[in-house]
Amino acid sequence: MTMTKTVDRAVDGLFDDHLLEFDRHCREAAGGLREAGLRLDQDPAATGHLLGLPAVQLLQNTFLPPEYRGGSYLPAGNVASGAWCVEWAIVMERLSYGDPGVVLASPGASLSGGAVLTLGDDAQRDWFFGRLVEAPTWTFFGLTEPAKGSAVIELETKLTSAADGGWRLDGRKRYVGNGSRAQIGVAFCRRAPGPWGIEAVLVDTAEPGFGGEMLPSLGLRGAGISQLTFTGIQVPPERVLGYRRPPSRRGLYGALQTLMRARPTIATMALGVTQAVLDYVGEQRPAPSRHDQWRLDELIDRTAATRRLTYEVAADIDRGTINPHRIGGVKMRAARLAEQTTLLAAELLGPASLIEHPWLEKAHRDVRAFELMEGTSNIHRLSVFQGMLKNDFLPSATPGRANGSSHADRR
Numbered sequence: 001m002t003m004t005k006t007v008d009r010a011v012d013g014l015f016d017d018h019l020l021e022f023d024r025h026c027r028e029a030a031g032g033l034r035e036a037g038l039r040l041d042q043d044p045a046a047t048g049h050l051l052g053l054p055a056v057q058l059l060q061n062t063f064l065p066p067e068y069r070g071g072s073y074l075p076a077g078n079v080a081s082g083a084w085c086v087e088w089a090i091v092m093e094r095l096s097y098g099d100p101g102v103v104l105a106s107p108g109a110s111l112s113g114g115a116v117l118t119l120g121d122d123a124q125r126d127w128f129f130g131r132l133v134e135a136p137t138w139t140f141f142g143l144t145e146p147a148k149g150s151a152v153i154e155l156e157t158k159l160t161s162a163a164d165g166g167w168r169l170d171g172r173k174r175y176v177g178n179g180s181r182a183q184i185g186v187a188f189c190r191r192a193p194g195p196w197g198i199e200a201v202l203v204d205t206a207e208p209g210f211g212g213e214m215l216p217s218l219g220l221r222g223a224g225i226s227q228l229t230f231t232g233i234q235v236p237p238e239r240v241l242g243y244r245r246p247p248s249r250r251g252l253y254g255a256l257q258t259l260m261r262a263r264p265t266i267a268t269m270a271l272g273v274t275q276a277v278l279d280y281v282g283e284q285r286p287a288p289s290r291h292d293q294w295r296l297d298e299l300i301d302r303t304a305a306t307r308r309l310t311y312e313v314a315a316d317i318d319r320g321t322i323n324p325h326r327i328g329g330v331k332m333r334a335a336r337l338a339e340q341t342t343l344l345a346a347e348l349l350g351p352a353s354l355i356e357h358p359w360l361e362k363a364h365r366d367v368r369a370f371e372l373m374e375g376t377s378n379i380h381r382l383s384v385f386q387g388m389l390k391n392d393f394l395p396s397a398t399p400g401r402a403n404g405s406s407h408a409d410r411r
Helices: 005-011 017-029 033-042 054-062 084-098 100-105 110-119 122-134 251-284 290-318 324-348 358-366 377-389
Strands: 139-142 158-161 167-176 184-190 198-204 210-214 226-235
Touching (some): 005 290, 017 054, 033 084, 033 100, 054 084, 054 100, 084 100, 084 251, 084 290, 100 358, 110 122, 110 139, 110 184, 110 198, 110 251, 122 198, 139 167, 139 226, 167 198, 184 251, 198 226, 251 324, 324 377
Parallel strands (some): 139 184
Antiparallel strands (some): 184 198
């Protein structure tokens, strides 16, 4: 598999030497993921064959804080350990070029790890990341609910006082990735009225009262989208993330910070599949007409521009600058590009292309999920509009190189 040089040039000058080495490492690890992805698409519950893949082991280590990383799956020096969002964006793009379903089906910290990094103290980090180091461990990020969607301030899952001084968790979650196969996770719930009454709690799925069921899905089937139930789960006080913090810096704050840092990685996942489809069309139809080549070139250029902006946004986050308008804008644009690219590929390869090319048919289904992940396009369009009204969408200065600068309030 090869990446189009035009798109690679889109990040010229943004990556330092550590990130360039990490980028090369991720490309090499992505080999063989398409075969694994097709197998997973047929049986989403069969994830055992993923554990030995270098890409999966790389992914697990990348989403761990540097002090927990180990093995030979990362380049020497643990990469640029401060450029967390940029690292995450790189690994998600390069491995999604292979198969995004495998990426989402893999064990590891994922979104819940972001919440623990944002809110957790040392003991909570050890409890969570220590489990991930001991053995392959799947995690869940329990935010979305059946009646309220992902509207954080309207959560109905409840955290109530228990007689032993701890807490009791009751409620339901839906559309949670890896939920039914997870061993631990983070559940967002309501302890009291108002936005500061929201909490994030660490959950061990082996505790009595936890239930999980995988939902049928059309695309990205390996993600294991699930519905969860919490019935009287006992939550010790020390499992409430950030319990020593003021309420304004706990549950709601953690949810928003985690989602902001996740959106660039969703964008690069979409860009990874977009590039894979463009390269696939180039292999299958090496001599298109001038008009068709013009249409492909347009998508290549738009992909390069979106990629550049996405990594600039990720580097801003690592420097502590979180602009929700720009973050939402890149996620929206990348999701749309992925859809448009699969539509054009199906057209250019002929009426029976989605039958004759099983991988393309799978990609055609998979990319529709990016529209729904971390906010739909209409929500992000409103955010972009608000940013333009406030003159807060474009940066005041050109961002510098992505490097090891730490992001704000990591603890």
